[in-house]
Amino acid sequence: MPQTSANSPKRDAARNRAADRIRRAAAQRQSPDDWANELFEGDRDALSRAITLVESRSLADRPAAEALLEAVIRGDRNGDAVRVGITGIPGVGKSTFIEEFGLSLIRGGHRVAVLAVDPSSQRSRGSLLGDKTRMEHLVRNPQAFVRPSPAADALGGVNRATSEAILLCEAAGYDRILVETVGVGQSETAVREMTDIFLLLLISGAGDDLQGIKRGIMEMADAVVVNKADGPGADAARRTAQECASALHLLPPAPHGSPIEVFTASGLEGRGLDAVIAHLDQLEQTWKESGWWQRQRTEQRLERFERQVRERLLERAVQHTALKALWERLQSQVAHGQISPYSAASFFVNNVDSSK
16 A cells, blocks of 8 residues: 555654653653643643553563553542443444444543544555544544554554553543444454443445454344434345344343443434433443442453563563564464474473573
8 A cells, every 4th residue: 555655654653752752751751650641630731741651562661551551540530431342344334333323422521531543554654544534523522532553463453552541541430431333343342342332333235245344243232223313225234233133132131231232323414422422321220239240341451461461461561572583483483384383382491481
């Protein structure tokens, strides 16, 4: 893609300048509590810099990121927000839907943060689509915060630091966090592990092949919305909603015990969104009363802990001089089909144990 290639040096330079500003700002502050207090006061610039910090892949930035997150958690500003994951196949109209959905939430008195994870350029690791250009009305609203982030090499259609960004947005006073994912795929379950409610967007006439892709994701959906129910597509959307509702009856009951409702809506015209919002509010109330809400949050915290341990153990092992050479050799052998990934993993782990 020529345009992406041409913009790569500029994008890399911009990211480096942003990282440098963050390091200087962190050095000038007396403590992470000062930065956290800026977040608590709703400082949007502080929030943007904080998310850039936790997204950084530099090991030099990790201590500052950890200290900031600890200060935020100690401030006890997390827990009241509703985290909604929104996914769907490319072309379903996620950005248009989310913009009008977010504006509807704001009209209802909420402050909305959108963490929009864009597909990434494999050359620059930068974001390709630029959700800020596709949510221009929401971006300009003072009660909204829109943050596009590249998915890069993270699995699950979400950025590797999305869960940390959610905590920071909550600390800044946003009580509705919308996480837009790249699209439906085998690994999209990651979004379900960091949000309270999982919303699946469908469209009519997607074709049987795409319906097969969605089948596994549908089992995790807490609600389904058939989007683009406007103009000549309104009748087809209603038929698709009826077919989807019938198909959902054949799936095992959801662990939370609530029926999976199917709605029709138009992100373009803003129709049907109030019914979706009312249903999500009802789910929040029901799950908090049943204990499911807190159970999910507890499991998510434990999952983040385990993920951090796995990532850091691997980092430490690979940084070991002898093991780094072994790691690179095994990577080459796996890439060339000389050894299976499973055997390579077992061999590496055994050598980690013997190197202690």
